[in-house]
Each structure stands twice: as structure tokens, then as C-alpha cells.
Amino acid sequence: MTTSLSITSATADPALLDLPWQLPLDEWPDEYIAALPKGISRHLVRFAHLSGHVVAIKETTDEMAKREYDMLRNLQKLDIPCVDPLAVITNRTGVDGDELRSVLVTRHLKFSLPYRALFSQMLRPDTATRLVDALALLLVRLHIAGFFWGDVSLSNTLFRRDAGAFAAYLVDAETGQLYDGLSNGQRENDLEIARVNIAGELMDLEAGGRADEDLDPITLSNGIVAAYRSLWKELTGSESFSSSERWRINERVDRLNDLGFDIEELAIKTTEGGTTVRIQPKVVDAGHHQRRLLRLTGLDAQENQARRLLNDLDSYTATYGRKEYDEEMVAHEWLAKVFEPVIRAIPRDLRGKLEPAEIFHQLLEHRWFMSQRQNRDVPLAEALTDYIDSVLRHRRDEATVIDPPTGAFTLPIPVADDDETDWRLTV
Template sequence: MSGSLSITSALADSALLDLPWHLPLDAWPNESIASLPKGISRHLVRFAHLSGHVVAIKETTAEMAKREYDMLRRLQNLEIPCVEPVAFITNRSDEDLEPLNSVLVTRHLKFSLPYRALYSHTLRPDTATRLVDALAVLLVRVHMIGFFWGDVSLSNTLFRRDAGAFAAYLVDAETGQLYSGGLSNGQRENDLEIARVNIAGELMDLEAGGRVADELDPIRVSNGIVAAYRLLWKELTSSESFASTERWRIAERVDRLNDLGFDIEELSIKTDDAGTKVRIQPKVVDSGHHQRRLLRLTGLDAEENQARRLLNDLDSYRATYGEPDSDEEMVAHEWLVRVFEPVVRAIPVELRGKLERAEVFHQLLDHRWYMAQNQSRDIPLAEAVTSYVQDVLRHRRDEATVMNPPTGSITMPINVIGGATPDEDWKLKV
């Protein structure tokens, strides 16, 4: 290694020193490079192996590398879904002491997918719409903490499957800025317009390459982020007035926000002078209502929709086998030991890189429901697992390494367990 290399990192990982920083990124040897598909970037980005995991390395200026590293750390502390910053490295030089670009190093988000990898042959309209909806949720979240993104696009976002939908993660923060006093309406609208234009351009680019379905309209899909964003923003921030006899609407409002994945920190409730009208203004905290409940009850860390689905199955188990006054935590532990973990252990080792555990369980519930509908009978869990592994999971590509997963969209009713005895269902032997 040549020159006085400077590494700033939140991780004490000496393996950073073993990477060939004295070479331009495009000249790194194959043994250092991880072959993963990546999105479009204005900078050179490559994936590399580091201490048993994969990192993304982006060449940029020293100032931009430090700024983005600091910004990603701040966003992480604010619990915004984004890639994890590992290090920024400056003072690089080659063996002739010629200066090389500085780099930002981030951890590769396992099971994440750049939007261009979310199609097998053509991008379908429903998949494109779900991507845009996920990006709208992310944009609302960053705006609520006062973050102006400045370059909102599908290319600057990674997506993870989340129980039939997608969860969006911010990748590129080099143009972003945090404002302690929050964003003005003009700043939010500016970000929203940037998103609309960028998404339209990205989808038109796919269209020009013959990579979208004929019925996909890039303009309509890109306009969808505006509608989705405004609906969600209004639900989260607007006040509501109603008659004092309709107090049930307070609980209804809270339930709607919880269903969107947001918790309520406090409610401001005011009545008028006559005492006949009630006005409520919610103060919303960060999303993750179902994630936090699942984590608290079971220790499982899942995406929001996955958590909602697993909790539905847990609640069904509790209703079927729990006593009326049974402790929620004890039933959750029983469900984890007797249902979830046996399913996970039943997945052959060579197939465990296909999907995350929570996504496997969600898809298994869908598969079991389909089997029950087609055969007009209750399907024991063990039978459903065997069928799912052989007929579905074995034919998927590994998403741990992001290799062109299919884009099929499945919308299913909530799974309801019924009809099976504990011996045949909840005590699955592996």
C-alpha cells in the first residue's frame, strides 16, 4: 500500500486494510470483487468482500465521501431505513504516488434489490406501482424528520420484499440535508416533483429498452407517487373535527395510523366552547408499530408488513389454543417454538439463501391458503411446508445475492388457522 491512507470507520475491522486501495476501483482484481447487480449511479460503484459480508464501494471526492458518511450515520440514528455506513477513505494513491479518488464504503443490504433487478423479462405495472408506493412511504418518513433528499429516484433506493409489498431503503444521501426546524411545504413539494420526474425518466428508459410490459404507463405510475405521498402525509399530519358524540372516531384514527405502520406519541384533543365538537391532531412518531410489537414478543426482526402478517398468525394461534386470560408473552414464546422455528428449520440448508425467514413464513401462509382453497380442506402445516419447499421455494433464485427474482404480485386475505389439531399442526417435527 502506498501513500498515507486515511480510514475513518465506525467499525473496528482491520480487514479494511487488506483491500487494494492503491488500485483504481475499476482495476480491482476479481478475487476482491463480489458479483452483484447494482443500480445506476453517477459514480463508479463496485461490491467487495469484507470479513464475511459484502460492502458497496463508491468513488467520489473526499468532501462528498465524508459528508455522505456523516449523513447516513445521522439518518441511522433517527431510525430511517438506509444503508449502513462502514467507512470513508481518503488520501488514496497508486504505487507511483499519483492521487486516487476517495471512497465511501457502505454495507450491502442483504436481500435488497435495485429496481432494475425486480423483473425477470419485463417490469409489470403492479410491481412498478408497489415500488413507487414503497418509495412514497420512505419519502414521507424522511420528510417527517426534516430531511430534504434532493435526488429522489428509484435508482437511489433499494427495495426488500415485505409480505407481498416492498420496503424502500435510502441508498444515496450525498445531496440530502437535515433541517432541525422541519421542511417547508415548498421543500417537500420540490422533493416530490424531483421524485415524479426521475421515476418517469427511469421507467421511460426501461420502456425504450423493451423492459416494461406494454400496458405500463410511465407517466401514470410516476404520478402515483404524488397521490400516494399526499394521502399518507394527510393521514399522518392533518387534524380532524367531529361531534362529541362520535368519540369512537379517535380510536378509529389511531387504528388507521397503526395500520399504516405508525405509532402515536400523543393526541391533542380540543372541544369548542359549546362542547359539541372535538378536534384531534395526532403527533406521530416513526413507523414500525408491528415491527416493535413482534420484536418485543418474539425477538424476531422483520419488515413492517411481514411483522403484521406474523402477528396475525400469532393472534390466530392465541385465539385457537390460548386460554382467555393467557399471558401474551407466554403465548408468543409458545408460537415461536412450536410454529415459526420448526418451519424455518424445515427449510433445507441449501435453500436458506432464497428469502429472509419472515418472508418465507409469509409465503408459506399464502401457499397453505391456496392449497386449502384448491382442495377444500384444512392443510396441516407440515404438509404445507413440504409442498412449499418443493413446488415454490426450490425454484426461486437466491435473493441473498440478488439474482433477478420474479415479480409476481400476490394479494391474499389474512391467514386464519383452523381445523387442524395441535399434534398435526403446531407440533411440526423436523
């Protein structure tokens, strides 16, 4: 029987045509399937190999697949940490002529983990707190962009290690909606959904014996409310002070940068007589250190990783930098003489353990602790050897471990061309 298969994609990969779309997803042969663990999902999700990468394939309805695909693309344009949609496949027909469900295809996000896979045996309270804080930061960023999620939870989020903390990525946009701005009621609704869902997820772990006995699900779930309100106030709250204290503008900017945000515009107004100044951040965005590191070195790292690498770069500049060299020249020298030799020294079989920026960050931490214990300045090469043998060699491979709740995961990679391609294939 001849049917018409429709593939909608902004960055079409011809290898999509090689996948067995004429079969129900749960009947795909093992040769196509990537053997990755996955969690509970309200949709059928499987992982497949495609052009040397791993993709997540989620069966759903035509309307939901297209809507989520469009929503994820819009979030990417707003620089929101979310998964990368690859394609929507519709008009699927089985070999027996029966109509098959449409699918959303997305890329697997390397070095990311669902919250259930971020611990080997027991979820410790400090780890759970960092997960909740990362989710609170993601929720603030979404709300600033005017996105109402409607299904905030740990299960709908992927986490990447970021220099001892976690960076959170949205992985399910089915229930979300973009607005010009959110009301306080909409924000509070999303926040309450997050609080209830997180409490339920942590209680589930507790009931299954997979949480530390000191972990309190209610206290931790309430923590997202406190973390969110603190971040929201810092990022959007106004501030008044005497005109003689204008130095506080720089202080406010520094606090925002420490949270990983830049200020694009400030509203500064003087009152009668010029005695007071009012500061109101208008447009905020994450990635101050990330963008500086990318500009200087070309390295694309997480925010906390970038901050740590820049600290090492600044230390190198103070020690070895030449007066006739500008910042970019010193950064290039640091990259060639410090960072790249470290990454090249990692044994090939261990390079999938962590991404390069996280490896370098952990190496700096390891070197500092070695120096403290030995009461001497440990050379970087010596610290690297010890780090590889005593730490890195015993880690799980985070390049491939994943446990997705509903599918669809990757880094937000900007689409070069906004024009979508609609393929119709006769099979």
C-alpha cells in the first residue's frame, strides 16, 4: 500500500527516512533502538540512533506534536534552556494499512540526567535542595520570558552538572503557553503546581526507600517557593536610594551577575531635587560569565563552570600575562597552554565521563584540596594524574545516561533557518 509520510523539520536530516516509521514505536527492531534507561511517561517514548547521535521519539497526537515542536522552537529563540526539537512525523500508516500515531523527534542532551539518575542509591537532602534551586531558577527565567508552564516538576526537567551545582532544562512543553507577560496569579499558580509536584515526587522516592531518612519532602518542596521569591525579587524588584549612594547600582549589578544574570537595561529616575535614584532591572538574561568565556576562548560552558574557568584565566593573566597583551591574546595563550593540554591528557576511554568544562572545573577543585592537605602548591600536571586515577576513572559515563520522563531532550541549539521543510515521501 502506498502512503504519504509527512516530515516537518527546520533542519531536516535525510537519515530520518531510514527509520521504520511504518511500525508502531513499541515494535521497532532492536537494531534501531538506543539502550538507554527511561522513566515513567504518559506517552510512549523510545530512543533511537540517528546519524551518529541519539534521538528521543515520543508518540502523541498530530496537534500535540506540532504544538510542542513550535513551542520548543519559540523557547529556543528566547534563549530558554530547553530541549531541541528535530522533527514532527505525521501521516504514518502501518504495513497493515492502520493509521499510526504521530511522533515528536528531539535530540538526546549529552551530559544531562533526570533527577532519579542523579544519585546511585539514596537521594541526599543537599542534592535534592540543589535540584530544587536549579528548577526555581529555570522557572524564574521562564516567567520573565512570559512562559506559563502548567506542569512544573522534577520529572519534566533534565539537569546538567554545573561546577558543583545543577543547571535545569525544560523537557516537556505540552501544557505551556507563551504570553506577552504573566500576571501574579499565573506565576503563583505555576509555583503552587511546582510545590505540590515536587513534594509528590520526593515522597515517591521516600516510599521506595530511595531517599535519605533525613530528607523532608514537604520542607524541600516548600524550598522552591522561597528560592523562587528570592530570585524574582532580586531580578525584577525596584530599589530606591540617595543620589550620593549611586555606587549601589554597581553593587546591584554585581549581585545579579553572581546569580548568572546580566542587566540589559536599567530605569534610573531622579526625584525632585535629584535626591534619590530608583533602579529597576527591565530586561534580564542569564549567562554573564558564559558569554565572556565564549567571547574570549570559544568555549561554551555552563554559567558556574564558566565562572570557575574565568577565575583560572584571570589568575593566569595575573601571573603570566604580558603588559603588551590584551585580554583576548592572554585568553588564547591560556587556552593553548593550560586548558587544551588538560583535555588532551584525558584518556580516550574516559572522555565520555563528563564534559570538558566540568572536568577542568573538578580538576581545579581537586588540585585545591590536594594543596590544602599537603600544605604546598601542587602542580597542575600532578593534580591531573591523581584526579584521573582517583576520581574520574570511577565515575559513571554521563554522556549517555538518561532517564527521561516524557522524551525530547537536548541543549538549545539555535536553528539557522526559520523556514520549515515539509517532506512527503511515497513508501
